[in-house]
Amino acid sequence: MTSPKQGPAVIITGAAGGIGTALLAAFDAVGWQVVSTDILPLERPAHIVGDATLFSDPDSPEAARLIEELRSATQGRLTALVLNAAYQVVKPCEQLSADDWQKTLAVNLLAPFWLSQAFLPELETNRGSILAISSIHEKLTKPGFVAYATSKAALSGMVRAMAVDLGGRVRCNAICPAAIATPMLRAGFEGQPDAYRALEAHHPIGRIGTPDEVAATALFVCSDAASFMTGACLDLSGGISVRLHDPV
């Protein structure tokens, strides 16, 4: 029988997704005790199924139960809270419904806030940090992304404001990736290699990012090597966020 890890613990939300999978592997590989959560089940120890939309009502018994399950799995060693789950609705703003907004804001903004608030005591005791996976959409967006882009702008704003509010007690940061080659993104380009290559070429670095690159950055931000970093929203865009798109 393998003994449980005694290293620092991390909670990773949205763990069943493309970037979530890479985050789990990266923290696990360097000895963190990884507690994962997602609305989807995962075949791994310390995975807790939970719906982030519960945090529309943070006082509900279901939300409290989810927090207690996560807390008990971290065994007092919580040192990083990685807020990675997201809900993305893509449609013209004329068609956005109340349900679209409620789900988007619950998963992308309210759940990150209420989880952060709930785990502040142990994060402070363990000199830990909060890391939100925001998006390039916090600043730059495209048609159809009004709800998602608004939620990511608010998430990055929350990270900056919490960093100021918490001072040196708990570091708060965000990573803002541009397009990342998750299995889902690749599947969206199935049979369209030219379109995929055009997307890559649009990035000054000549390609799009990988889930492992997001995970490696996350590991650094949550480590003691980044001990002076708080309130940062790190651009991880292969340079596309600093490129002019003039027609000439």
Ligand SMILES: NC(=O)c1ccc[n+]([C@@H]2O[C@H](COP(=O)([O-])OP(=O)(O)OC[C@H]3O[C@@H](n4cnc5c(N)ncnc54)[C@H](O)[C@@H]3O)[C@@H](O)[C@H]2O)c1
């Ligand atoms: N992939 C990209 O190109 C890209 C770029 C920039 C930012 N991001 C951000 O990275 C993070 C991870 O994205 P991804 O590409 O891995 O997406 P993904 O869709 O593969 O993963 C998102 C995860 O969130 C979970 N989730 C959704 N609704 C939930 C709910 N109600 N309760 C609990 N969990 C829920 C999903 O089940 C999924 O496992 C997100 O915050 C996303 O906004 C992704």
